[in-house]
Amino acid sequence: MSKLAPTPGQTVGPFYGYALPFNKDNELLAPGSPGSIRLQGTVYDGAGNAIPDAILEIWQPDSEGKIVQRTGSLVRDGYTFTGWGRGSVGNSGVYTFTTVNPGPTAPGAAAFISVAVFARGLMNRLFTRVYLPENEEALANDPLLSSLDPERRKTLIARRDADGGLTWDIRLQGGDETVFLDFQQDGSLETSVNADHSEGENQA
């Protein structure tokens, strides 16, 4: 349990576009290089419309499942895999990353990429995960996935594309809303964001 009260987050707003993006921000390795895949998808709002002003970050182990602690994400040399990338959606709400399939971090573990979502109109960043679809046994044994209803579980598993890439959409709201994660389990922090629901207030 933390001793100090955390600084609150705020929306990323509409004007991050000249500040947060940088050259090759979404290229964890060079497109077309051996082992590279495309991770892509669309970010949707509660009306099913694509959001043109969202920005995502991914953070993942390398293809061997090793967690990399190397600098150089902001000024990429074209050779060093740092495991972290940032990608803005375009006007049609589509993001893309060039990366590798993450390896399992332990034998038999389900491989996933950690994702942070930011958008205008989104009050605080959201965390989620995108899992590789292949290893069904690992997925079945995954602590997070096995704690979810089957319908909701699907929102965290990417589709494998014919070209070897991954497609994974994000839905901020609605029936097939993506599962977003709360890591602060001491009861004092992020649980409060849903306080209004328990009080029957401000349902949109």
Add this chain to the structure above:
Amino acid sequence: MPQEQTAQALESEELVPPAEPHAAHESKKVETQADLSAEIKAMGDRYAEALKNGRAPETMPRLDYSPYRSSILRHPTKSLHHADPETIELYSPAFGHQDVHALESDLTIQHNGEPQGERIIVAGRVLDGDGRPVAGQLVEIWQANASGRYIHKRDQHPAPLDPNFTGVGRCITGADGSYSFTTIKPGAYPWKNHLNAWRPAHIHFSMFGSEFTQRIVTQMYFPGDQLFPLDPIYQSIVDQDARDRLVAQYDHELTSPEWALGYKWDIILTGSKRTWTENEAYGDAGDEE
């Protein structure tokens, strides 16, 4: 890179929709500040009542905060799912001096001339929930110029751009978690949430912790701003103590004689979940690669 970016370059961007469209509210009557203030007050009153009845104070903004109209279709309606952070989530990407040049922390020297406005120093420390310094991590900021104008195609506010100010900075925290930026005090700016909506002057901050679960993007405000009670984004944090944590303090010790006024602002990240080694706990990694 931010330093090379100019208003000219941004002019060539594709046409994009207005920054804060009225969306679902176009057909309705024009919403005034009084309408919005009434909604803000009602939610604040309910929260105050709940606090009195023993509810734990809130520390974060509400994701579901309808006075900020753009949030209505963009907040999850299901509870965030409790999860234990695992593996990659217990680490943060590494940044160093390969990533950020020391001069990127001075937003007043990115062009040939001096920017217009009140020169300021904003400095403080990034700490985790246990008070440990977050050393060698990336801090990014962006902001409007002194007139309240962003150098962004989507900002259509008819206030002057400043050819000597881009409004983007970065730095890497020191071994003690410290950061410092030299910049210009941003102006308030109007937006289209409702009629006569104005944002309090603020600087956007983006920080990483020692674990990815501590990732935060937020906004720092200036003390005594008269727009605080009117602003749905600031008020989306319904707890006054929590809101206050986003307001910098004027610090005369930080003020540089005949040069710049000083504002101090510390950032506390959410708690750490990883079991720390002694070296990490004392920040020995410093800010070197």
